[in-house]
Amino acid sequence: xxxxxxxxxxxxxxxxxxxxxxxxxxxxxxxxxxxxxxxxxxxxxxxxxxxxxxxxxxxxxxxxxxxxxxxxxxxxxxxxxxxxxxxxxxxxxxxxxxxxxxxxxxxxxxxxxxxxxxxxxxxxxxxxxxxxxxxxxxxxxxxxxxxxxxxxxxxxxxxxxxxxxxxxxxxxxxxxxxxxxxxxxxxxxxxxxxxxxxxxxxxxxxxxxxxxxxxxxxxxxxxxxxxxxxxxxxxxxxxxxxxxxxxxxxxxxxxxxxxxxxxxxxxxxxxxxxxxxxxxxxxxxxxxxxxxxxxxxxxxxxxxxxxxxxxxxxxxxxxxxxxxxxxxxxxxxxxxxxxxxxxxxxxxxxxxxxxxxxxxxxxxxxxxxxx
Numbered sequence: 001x002x003x004x005x006x007x008x009x010x011x012x013x014x015x016x017x018x019x020x021x022x023x024x025x026x027x028x029x030x031x032x033x034x035x036x037x038x039x040x041x042x043x044x045x046x047x048x049x050x051x052x053x054x055x056x057x058x059x060x061x062x063x064x065x066x067x068x069x070x071x072x073x074x075x076x077x078x079x080x081x082x083x084x085x086x087x088x089x090x091x092x093x094x095x096x097x098x099x100x101x102x103x104x105x106x107x108x109x110x111x112x113x114x115x116x117x118x119x120x121x122x123x124x125x126x127x128x129x130x131x132x133x134x135x136x137x138x139x140x141x142x143x144x145x146x147x148x149x150x151x152x153x154x155x156x157x158x159x160x161x162x163x164x165x166x167x168x169x170x171x172x173x174x175x176x177x178x179x180x181x182x183x184x185x186x187x188x189x190x191x192x193x194x195x196x197x198x199x200x201x202x203x204x205x206x207x208x209x210x211x212x213x214x215x216x217x218x219x220x221x222x223x224x225x226x227x228x229x230x231x232x233x234x235x236x237x238x239x240x241x242x243x244x245x246x247x248x249x250x251x252x253x254x255x256x257x258x259x260x261x262x263x264x265x266x267x268x269x270x271x272x273x274x275x276x277x278x279x280x281x282x283x284x285x286x287x288x289x290x291x292x293x294x295x296x297x298x299x300x301x302x303x304x305x306x307x308x309x310x311x312x313x314x315x316x317x318x319x320x321x322x323x324x325x326x327x328x329x330x331x332x333x334x335x336x337x338x339x340x341x342x343x344x345x346x347x348x349x350x351x352x353x354x355x356x357x358x359x360x361x362x363x364x365x366x367x368x369x370x371x
Contacts, residue, residue, distance in 0.1 A: 137212030
């Protein structure tokens with residue numbers, strides 16, 4: 001019989017609130033944020049979990065230095081993984097606090113409303129959103145006119161397509177009961193930036209409260225938002241609208257494939273008209289150009305968190321050529337089989353194209369952009 005070991009609890013208050021801070025190249029902002037959290041969360045048992053995507057500017061080292069003198073600060077350094085949503089999920093799942101808050105490291109979110117948000121949780125809310133679009137809230141100087149317009153359009157699409165009832169589903173500043181995220185963690189996409197929208201659209205209805213805040217201007221560093229974030233967001237909308245049947249990454253991969261068709265047609269036209277190639281050589285050239293286009297675009301966009309560089313880029317290009325070649329043969333075979341049973345050309349062609357897309361996506365995820 002094994003001896004019973006009793007461990008006495010340390011004489012400290014259990015953590016009530018974990019503040020999850022995803023970061024990438026924020027070494028100058030994180031110390032300021034930690035100081036501000038110290039000031040506004042007095043009297044609350046809190047911790048800050050900074051989830052850093054292996055920032056080349058040494059953000060993780062700065063956070064660990066802070067942690068030596070401030071036991072409230074923890075660092076989770078992710079190597080080989082990228083993406084704000086994935087960082088937030090890992091941070092939340094590493095917490096044991098009953099309540100978690102998510103906020104950016106760039107100081108654009110107003111930390112002074114955190115006590116008010118926690119009070120709303122204590123009064124029965126499941127989710128409290130720091131909102132720019134309720135009375136008293138504003139995007140302030142934190143968004144350019146173009147980004148403000150894009151944010152408002154994205155908000156409108158989310159509310160209409162996914163039946164979101166509150167005003168700012170695009171906010172990256174929110175507080176939630178941890179158990180609510182734990183329940184849907186497996187459904188949340190690790191790609192993309194819109195973690196709140198993903199959580200809400202993956203969850204049963206929650207009692208939600210919005211607290212207004214002014215979105216501040218970034219003080220140091222550079223924004224991580226670019227045109228690729230827009231593509232990821234649209235993919236997330238379609239994925240959630242489909243009930244999660246279509247993963248975000250597959251939708252982006254398929255979109256690249258559609259653009260590859262246009263490149264293929266343009267290339268064969270140029271090859272035959274301007275360079276007087278035969279159809280066979282023009283087709284071969286168009287296939288190679290389209291596959292190269294698809295590889296470059298997927299490497300830049302679809303698999304941005306696994307982006308290949310140097311020798312790995314060349315190796316990946318070769319494996320992608322092989323995968324797509326096998327996928328093409330499979331497409332022809334399936335299309336011919338379908339046409340033999342149902343001689344309708346467009347149905348057979350579509351069946352072959354769908355199989356090719358699924359095969360290319362699955363195989364390239366394993367052999368080209370493997371983790």
